[in-house]
Amino acid sequence: xxxxxxxxxxxxxxxxxxxxxxxxxxxxxxxxxxxxxxxxxxxxxxxxxxxxxxxxxxxxxxxxxxxx
Amino acid sequence: xxxxxxxxxxxxxxxxxxxxxxxxxxxxxxxxxxxxxxxxxxxxxxxxxxxxxxxxxxxxxxxxxxxxxxxxxxxxxxxxxxxxxxxxxxxxxxxxxxxxxxxxxxxxxxxxxxxxxxxxxxxxxxxxxxxxxxxxxxxxxxxxxxxxxxxxxxxxxxxxxxxxxxxxxxxxxxxxxxxxxxxxxxxxxxxxxxxxxxxxxxxxxxxxxxxxxxxxxxxxxxxxxxxxxxxxxxxxxxxxxxxxxxxxxxxxxxxxxxxxxxxxxxxxxxxxxxxxxxxxxxxxxxxxxxxxxxxxxxxxxxxxxxxxxxxxxxxxxxxxxxxxxxxxxxxxxxxxxxxxxxxxxxxxxxxxxxxxxxxxxxxxxxxxxxxxxxxxxxxxxxxxxxxxxxxxxxxxxxxxx
Numbered sequence: 001x002x003x004x005x006x007x008x009x010x011x012x013x014x015x016x017x018x019x020x021x022x023x024x025x026x027x028x029x030x031x032x033x034x035x036x037x038x039x040x041x042x043x044x045x046x047x048x049x050x051x052x053x054x055x056x057x058x059x060x061x062x063x064x065x066x067x068x
Numbered sequence: 069x070x071x072x073x074x075x076x077x078x079x080x081x082x083x084x085x086x087x088x089x090x091x092x093x094x095x096x097x098x099x100x101x102x103x104x105x106x107x108x109x110x111x112x113x114x115x116x117x118x119x120x121x122x123x124x125x126x127x128x129x130x131x132x133x134x135x136x137x138x139x140x141x142x143x144x145x146x147x148x149x150x151x152x153x154x155x156x157x158x159x160x161x162x163x164x165x166x167x168x169x170x171x172x173x174x175x176x177x178x179x180x181x182x183x184x185x186x187x188x189x190x191x192x193x194x195x196x197x198x199x200x201x202x203x204x205x206x207x208x209x210x211x212x213x214x215x216x217x218x219x220x221x222x223x224x225x226x227x228x229x230x231x232x233x234x235x236x237x238x239x240x241x242x243x244x245x246x247x248x249x250x251x252x253x254x255x256x257x258x259x260x261x262x263x264x265x266x267x268x269x270x271x272x273x274x275x276x277x278x279x280x281x282x283x284x285x286x287x288x289x290x291x292x293x294x295x296x297x298x299x300x301x302x303x304x305x306x307x308x309x310x311x312x313x314x315x316x317x318x319x320x321x322x323x324x325x326x327x328x329x330x331x332x333x334x335x336x337x338x339x340x341x342x343x344x345x346x347x348x349x350x351x352x353x354x355x356x357x358x359x360x361x362x363x364x365x366x367x368x369x370x371x372x373x374x375x376x377x378x379x380x381x382x383x384x385x386x387x388x389x390x391x392x393x394x395x396x397x398x399x400x401x402x403x404x405x406x407x408x409x410x411x412x413x414x415x416x417x418x419x420x421x422x423x424x425x426x427x428x429x430x431x432x433x434x435x436x437x438x439x440x441x442x443x444x445x446x447x448x449x450x451x452x453x454x455x456x457x458x459x460x461x462x463x464x465x466x467x468x469x
Contacts, residue, residue, distance in 0.1 A: 014419040017178060021345065031174040033424075056407040057349075059122075059415045 003068040004043040006051050008035045012062035019063055023050035035062070072108075076101035080108055081138060081359070081382070082247070087456030091399055094387040103373050110143035112361075112380040113373055118388035118411075120371055124362060124381060125416040130370070131362035131381060132161050133418060138361050138382055138458045141249035147378025153256055155307035156300055158418065165417065171289050172304070172421055175223070175282055181424040184219060188429055191218045192436040200440060204447055207328070207437075208465035212320035215433050216312045219425070224308055225281030226266055233262075238313040246457050263305040264298060282308055308422075315357050316426045318461020320433045322355035323348075326401065327438075328446045328467050333403050338438055347403050348431050353410035354401045356386035357459050360414065385411050386460065444469040 006026050008019070015033025019026070026043060027035050043051045043065075055063045072080045075093050080086065086093055094116040097104050104114040115121050124131050136159060154160070157168035174180065195214055199205035217235055221228050237255050245252030270278060270287050278284040286301045296304075327334040337347055360383035364375045375381070389410045392398040413420035420426065444467045446452065453464035 014416060015173065015177075016413065016419055017424055018349075020178065029178060031177060032170060033173050033177050053406060057409055059409055059411045059413075059419075 004048055004051060005041040005066050005068065006037050006043060006054065007041055007064045007066065008037055009062045009064070010034050010036070012060045014060050014062075016059055018057045018059070019054035022057060023047065023054045026051055027054065072106075076104050077106070078108070079104045079106045079114055081114075082457055087454055087460065090386065090456070090460070091390050094384075094390055095399065098391070103371055105373070107144075109139045109141075110147055110380060111376065111378070112382060113375060114382045114384055114387075115371070116384055116387040116391070118391040118394040121384060121388040122411065122415050124370075125383060125411075125414060125418070128161055128417060130364070130366070130368050132365045133159055133165070133362060134161065134365075135159070135363040135380070136360050137246065138359050138380075139246040140380070141245070141247065141252075143378075143380070153260070153306060154299065154303045155311075156303050157421070158307050158311065159303075162417070167291055168300070168304070169417075169421065171285070171291075172282075172308075175285060176421050176424055178424055181428050184223060184425070185428055185432060187222055188215065188219050188432045189436060191215055192433050193440070196436060196440050204466065204468040206465055207324040207444075207467045208317070208321040208462045211437070212324065212433065212461075212465075213317045215320060216316035216426075216429055219429060220309060220312045223282055223425075224305065225270070225279055225283040226309070230262075233258075234309055235313060238310045242310060242314060242458060243455060259306055260302055263302040266305070267298065267301050311420075312422050312426065314459045314461070316429050318357035318455075318459050319352065319355065319426065319430050321462040321465055322357065322460075323351040323430065323434055324437065324467070325446075325452065325462050325465055326351065326355065327434075328444055328465075329449070330401070331443070331445065333401070334438075334443065336403060337434075338443075341435075341438075343404055344431060344435065346405055346408070348427060348434070349408045349410065350401060350403055350405050351430065352412040352427075353389045353395070353405075353408055355461070356389050356410070356412040357461050358412070358414075358420075359384055359386060359458060359460075360418075383414065385414060442469045 013035050017029055019035050020029050026038055028038055029035050051065055055065055072078045072083055075097055097116050102117045106112050157165045160168055195211050199210050217231055237259055240255040241252045267287055270283050286304055289296050337343055362381045364379040366377055368375050390398045413423040447466040447468040451466050452462055455463050
């Protein structure tokens with residue numbers, strides 16, 4: 001079965017923190033506001049919609065999704 | 069100056085028609101001229117499309133932040149004139165911008181803002197206590213106006229008793245200063261003296277005994293082993309105090325105006341409070357208060373526009389947020405809009421430092437107002453007064469319940 005993963009490009013992230021609000025179990029932010037994926041970025045079943053919302057609300061296009 | 073008749077070649081952001089209803093002018097421009105221009109107040113360009121605005125925001129090499137005012141008085145006489153007061157990091161370009169911003173970022177991250185949420189709730193409730201029995205209030209001047217200034221004064225570590233002075237500075241420097249420079253200079257001098265004194269007082273307190281606030285952070289900060297200059301400390305205080313006042317006041321005011329004027333949205337938000345997260349983002353998109361600017365440091369041809377050294381480019385984030393190429397039903401307020409890539413806080417390296425704070429203040433101000441004030445409406449639609457220019461929002465907003 002395909003595994004959905006989220007990724008954050010820290011070069012693009014400017015700390016808007018939209019992803020953390022929309023998908024708090026997939027992302028966290030450091031002291032400088034930069035977002036990182038939690039763990040290996042694997043999206044647990046049922047959270048695919050949150051992951052897509054994080055992608056669609058990032059003003060920097062810093063978040064991507066891949067399917068292994 | 070005469071009233072404009074040609075928005076593509078002679079736009080005027082201080083025109084009352086633009087202040088009242090900018091969206092219809094952006095919409096008209098998108099079809100014919102996606103980058104408008106003017107020579108009023110010095111040569112200035114105004115992009116109205118999301119992608120173009122984002123591209124400029126990310127091109128810090130060709131678009132400098134040394135002058136971010138939408139209008140700089142007397143610029144038509146000398147387009148390369150410097151601004152009155154540096155306010156790092158908002159008026160800085162890299163490399164200064166990078167360290168000046170990193171210094172402040174942790175104080176505005178999500179966990180730091182969680183810590184001031186209860187303070188904000190107390191401020192909101194104190195203001196509501198003062199009006200709730202009256203059955204009417206000016207939601208702008210009795211409520212929205214006071215929330216951000218009281219919160220940032222506490223974060224900065226300056227006396228709340230000086231609130232009226234801070235608000236006057238915000239109005240005189242950031243709003244009236246666009247057209248009345250002499251008046252603004254007096255307030256800038258006052259502000260420089262004020263923060264010079266506050267910084268000196270703070271340095272006189274022994275390290276270790278200083279309160280944990282932004283003033284202490286600034287006086288204790290070191291860059292390459294050296295403390296910040298007084299000029300830097302005062303400029304950053306100027307930014308931290310004033311940048312959040314009329315901007316967030318405007319966001320809260322516009323949102324309350326919307327709820328008063330659109331009873332179906334008010335009823336829905338009361339019935340479905342879980343919509344607050346998307347509602348806040350939609351208020352920010354639809355009523356984006358802030359327009360910034362960039363300075364053109366060298367001649368460049370950009371999107372077919374022959375920009376010349378000394379020109380200004382408006383960062384019309386509110387216009388980009390209404391771009392139909394970016395948003396479905398862009399000119400429609402959709403309270404549960406799920407896909408909302410708005411840039412009300414800008415984009416690129418100058419993304420608003422206080423965006424987490426502003427969002428929290430807007431949310432808390434709305435939550436507490438809706439919790440305590442019964443269904444409210446505009447008491448007199450004709451009495452509502454909007455201001456515009458750098459920051460757009462209602463300044464008079466009589467409501468009743």
